[in-house]
Amino acid sequence: MSVLVAPARSRGRLSPARLGLYALLVVLGVFYLTPIFAIIITSLKSAAELARTTVWDMPMSPSLESYATAFQALAPSFFNSIYLVVPATLVSAFLGSMNGYVLAKWKFRGANLIFTLLLFGMFIPYQSVLIPLVQLLTSINLYGGIPGLILVHIVYGIPICTLIFRNYYAGVPKELLEAGRIDGASVLGIYRHILLPLSVPGFVVVLIWQFTSIWNEFLFAVTISGNNQPITVALVNLAGSIAPQPNVQMAGALLAAVPTLLVYILLGRYFVRGLLAGSLKG
Amino acid sequence: MATATAQPAMVERLPRSRSIFPWSSERLTPILLVAPSVILIGIFVYGFIGQTIRVSLSRWNNVLPDYTFVGLRNYIRLFGIERFQNDLINTVHFTAFFLAGCLVIGLGAAVLLDQRLRGTLFFQNVFMYPLALAFVVTGTVWRWIFNPYTGINVILDNLHLGFLKSGWLTDTNVALNGVVIAAVWQMSGFCMAMFLAGLRGIPEELREAARVDGATEWQLFWRVVFPLLRPITLSAVIILGHISLKIFDLIYVMTSGGPGYSSDLPSLYMFRATFQENLYGRGAAIATMLLLLVAILIVPYLIWNIRGETER
Numbered sequence: 001m002s003v004l005v006a007p008a009r010s011r012g013r014l015s016p017a018r019l020g021l022y023a024l025l026v027v028l029g030v031f032y033l034t035p036i037f038a039i040i041i042t043s044l045k046s047a048a049e050l051a052r053t054t055v056w057d058m059p060m061s062p063s064l065e066s067y068a069t070a071f072q073a074l075a076p077s078f079f080n081s082i083y084l085v086v087p088a089t090l091v092s093a094f095l096g097s098m099n100g101y102v103l104a105k106w107k108f109r110g111a112n113l114i115f116t117l118l119l120f121g122m123f124i125p126y127q128s129v130l131i132p133l134v135q136l137l138t139s140i141n142l143y144g145g146i147p148g149l150i151l152v153h154i155v156y157g158i159p160i161c162t163l164i165f166r167n168y169y170a171g172v173p174k175e176l177l178e179a180g181r182i183d184g185a186s187v188l189g190i191y192r193h194i195l196l197p198l199s200v201p202g203f204v205v206v207l208i209w210q211f212t213s214i215w216n217e218f219l220f221a222v223t224i225s226g227n228n229q230p231i232t233v234a235l236v237n238l239a240g241s242i243a244p245q246p247n248v249q250m251a252g253a254l255l256a257a258v259p260t261l262l263v264y265i266l267l268g269r270y271f272v273r274g275l276l277a278g279s280l281k282g
Numbered sequence: 283m284a285t286a287t288a289q290p291a292m293v294e295r296l297p298r299s300r301s302i303f304p305w306s307s308e309r310l311t312p313i314l315l316v317a318p319s320v321i322l323i324g325i326f327v328y329g330f331i332g333q334t335i336r337v338s339l340s341r342w343n344n345v346l347p348d349y350t351f352v353g354l355r356n357y358i359r360l361f362g363i364e365r366f367q368n369d370l371i372n373t374v375h376f377t378a379f380f381l382a383g384c385l386v387i388g389l390g391a392a393v394l395l396d397q398r399l400r401g402t403l404f405f406q407n408v409f410m411y412p413l414a415l416a417f418v419v420t421g422t423v424w425r426w427i428f429n430p431y432t433g434i435n436v437i438l439d440n441l442h443l444g445f446l447k448s449g450w451l452t453d454t455n456v457a458l459n460g461v462v463i464a465a466v467w468q469m470s471g472f473c474m475a476m477f478l479a480g481l482r483g484i485p486e487e488l489r490e491a492a493r494v495d496g497a498t499e500w501q502l503f504w505r506v507v508f509p510l511l512r513p514i515t516l517s518a519v520i521i522l523g524h525i526s527l528k529i530f531d532l533i534y535v536m537t538s539g540g541p542g543y544s545s546d547l548p549s550l551y552m553f554r555a556t557f558q559e560n561l562y563g564r565g566a567a568i569a570t571m572l573l574l575l576v577a578i579l580i581v582p583y584l585i586w587n588i589r590g591e592t593e594r
Contacts, residue, residue, distance in 0.1 A: 024394055025395075028405070028409065029408050032408050032409055032411070035412075036423075054433070055429070099319050114320060118320070121326075121327040125549065127572055128334050128570065128572060131337055131556060133326070136330075155323070186307060216416035218418050232418045235422060236535055250426065256419055260414045261415070265411075275472060276476065279518070
């Protein structure tokens, strides 16, 4: 089969087999890029032009009017999302880092069981906690706003953050910690003065992962945010509330996607690491 | 005589006996550090699951809570409802096609990217950027692409593939497949990343050895490379499988379960039953079934992972 006939040595020459491989890559690439292409050209069309063209026609006179409309509608929820994502990401990362430290380096009896029980929390369908969650948030007056969502994302972010940090700290040599102990550092001292300074790459992975997941999350947001919607809920409502013009919807979709896309473009390597960490085998 | 020998022994033992004392700071601090998280997860995961099960066994199918125990009544009724039966079939349908699509495209893309062609990094990034998007963004875009008048059907016409045209999300027989396509578009990059990591972990010497033994590239792949990817394939199936059971946002945005209930799934039914129809007992029963399905998949996987780790 020609797909596999190009070992390393033939690099640089364009044999028919390699051309075939490129053709396949391009076909796949077109599949992946088509939606973003549709978003961009549709969002640049005016309402009048939209009515006369298909999805695939280039805009004749590109206009930013749909962006203005979308921004006006989505701006409050865009800032809601920022207000949500920043504290939730920071706190869950910090908790995960402490847990990871303990579960990797101070294994007390039952530590593995606790780790397993924590991990299960990241796989559950959140529907199975939704009813009590709404009850609890209502009873402590956190239902219907961003603070409640912050709490929820901190709690349900703990498992993945713990997992990533535990795997990360497992790679830190024991000798470094022993040295700290001999110098008389306490459990917390070792964490603060030895481990934390080494944790920057771990924090980058976790912060990116949490930022992306919380920004994109929808089920909790639609259930408990009430009138203070994060961007995902507002984007969905954009199609329902105002006249459902596709150009405005596409502009809104791009607006909602820009923060996470930027993170992916700038720090993709770390994003992929977080992604693969979710499948456990580090 | 006992006191005479005891003193030096005590001095010697002191450091050890300190760590045996249960409340020494080296024992207590680690536990205090994880305690907040353990308590939070204990309440928000295990406590809440318990409460959901309790609601699912109660009479509460109205605005006001009513915890009167009614046994399995909500479950028995649930399985008698045509919509739920249809949802289960849809779940199997969705999962099968979603997994097949992700595995085939993911493995194909990974193999292509492992051929050391120029521009590999660019294509890798292109295949994976959908993973950074929200499902609701993906849903919004694909709903527009699937609009029957000016979207994908125009392209099919131009490619002389008119026979593939359909109403897509408006067609009861096709709507679920439309959502599958969008889901595969979004998640296949995850599969690709896993397979690519696996492929790059296979030493070149192994392939060379097989080539020296006269294996064709085709045999090399299926007899040497692919068997080594089996654990990764299993991980991918389990992770994607559980994502597929939980999928909610895409359906909500693209079809809302319609037309009719043709693309409805338990995750959406739970949400609607609970928060729009106030059928809390039924919603909790659906949620519990969903949890059970996910647990059947995930619990053995978790145990396998943790065991494998301690044996390493």
